[in-house]
Amino acid sequence: xxxxxxxxxxxxxxxxxxxxxxxxxxxxxxxxxxxxxxxxxxxxxxxxxxxxxxxxxxxxxxxxxxxxxxxxxxxxxxxxxxxxxxxxxxxxxxxxxxxxxxxxxxxxxxxxxxxxx
Amino acid sequence: xxxxxxxxxxxxxxxxxxxxxxxxxxxxxxxxxxxxxxxxxxxxxxxxxxxxxxxxxxxxxxxxxxxxxxxxxxxxxxxxxxxxxxxxxxxxxxxxxxxxxxxxxxxxxxxxxxx
Numbered sequence: 001x002x003x004x005x006x007x008x009x010x011x012x013x014x015x016x017x018x019x020x021x022x023x024x025x026x027x028x029x030x031x032x033x034x035x036x037x038x039x040x041x042x043x044x045x046x047x048x049x050x051x052x053x054x055x056x057x058x059x060x061x062x063x064x065x066x067x068x069x070x071x072x073x074x075x076x077x078x079x080x081x082x083x084x085x086x087x088x089x090x091x092x093x094x095x096x097x098x099x100x101x102x103x104x105x106x107x108x109x110x111x112x113x114x115x116x117x
Numbered sequence: 118x119x120x121x122x123x124x125x126x127x128x129x130x131x132x133x134x135x136x137x138x139x140x141x142x143x144x145x146x147x148x149x150x151x152x153x154x155x156x157x158x159x160x161x162x163x164x165x166x167x168x169x170x171x172x173x174x175x176x177x178x179x180x181x182x183x184x185x186x187x188x189x190x191x192x193x194x195x196x197x198x199x200x201x202x203x204x205x206x207x208x209x210x211x212x213x214x215x216x217x218x219x220x221x222x223x224x225x226x227x228x229x230x231x232x
Contacts, residue, residue, distance in 0.1 A: 032219055043121075043207055044223040051219060090160065094219060095173075102173035103211050103221060104150055107160040 002027045004093050006108035013081045013115050021076040021111045023091030032094035033074040034105065035065055039087045047089075050074060061085070081115045088112050118144060121224035123208050129230045135196040138227045142189050142210030148172075149191040150221060151183060154205040163206075166191055167213055195229075203231045 003026045013019045025031055032051050036044040048059025050067045058064045065076045074091060089112075092105040122141045130136050142149050151163040162175040166185035183193040189210075195202055205228050209221035 034220070036223070041228075043123075043225040044209075046220060046222060049220060092160075095162070102165055103148055103219065104162040104165050104173055104175070105152075105160075105221060106162070109159045 002093060002095060002097065002106055004091050004106055004108040006089075006091055006111045008111050009109075010112045010114065013113070015083050015115050015117050016080055019078050019081040019085070019113065019115070021089050021091075021113060023074045023076065023108060024072050025074060025091075025093050026072065027093055027096060029096055031074075032096075033065075033067065034092040034094070035059065035063070035074075035076050036090045036092065037087050038090065038110075044090065047076070081113075083115050083117055086113055086115045121208055121210050121222055123206075123224040123227050125227060126225065127228045127230075129232060130198050131232050132198055132200060134198050135194060136198060136229060137192050137194045138206055138208075138229075140191045140193075140208030140210075140224060142191070142208075143222055145212065146210035146222070147189050147213045148211045149185060149189065150209045150211075151191070151193050152207045152209065153177075154207060154226070155203075160207070163193065198231045200231050202229065204229060 005024045034049045035047040055067045088110045091108040095104045124139045148167040150165040154160045164174045165172045169185045180196045185191045205226045207226045208224045211221045212218045
């Protein structure tokens with residue numbers, strides 16, 4: 001079965017410090033991996049994705065993620081955190097159970113990022 | 118370009134009632150998917166529609182249904198509401214041709230409270 005795990009319920013970072021939000025996955029075949037962010041009472045905003053190519057993917061708002069096939073990980077990173085980055089972050093993998101023609105995503109449980117001034 | 122829109126944003130219903138939620142995708146996006154978000158279960162896939170046909174369905178009871186119209190707008194319906202149906206219902210759209218067919222873009226959600 002395909003799955004995504006976010007091992008940390010919460011990550012606390014001081015403003016200006018680098019941040020990492022962890023994600024590991026379990027899929028058969030090549031994964032399509034995504035990061036989304038959710039602010040309170042809002043929907044999900046797309047940050048970045050890995051489909052193929054460079055293992056380091058750059059996305060919106062200065063975020064990047066590193067795909068590591070041997071460790072089956074796709075950690076989200078940012079060199080310098082902002083207070084406004086405080087939100088709920090979701091890692092997701094595209095469900096390839098039916099050959100990939102469908103587009104639905106399997107999400108992790110989410111990680112709450114708190115950036116303190 | 119306008120994003121995914123969902124109406125209404127908030128709904129309060131009582132047990133046993135039914136409810137219909139609406140979603141308008143981004144212009145040019147022909148696929149619409151629905152997700153349920155709850156504190157306990159997280160984000161769970163409900164179903165995906167394109168070309169007015171349900172293409173895939175998550176593990177939800179038959180009380181949850183949906184449809185898609187020729188203009189790609191979609192509705193989902195929940196009948197005989199239960200307390201456990203209280204959730205944020207998110208709609209997402211994606212292209213079916215051209216670039217970015219793999220990326221889903223989400224609306225703001227409809228917050229359903231069942232009393």
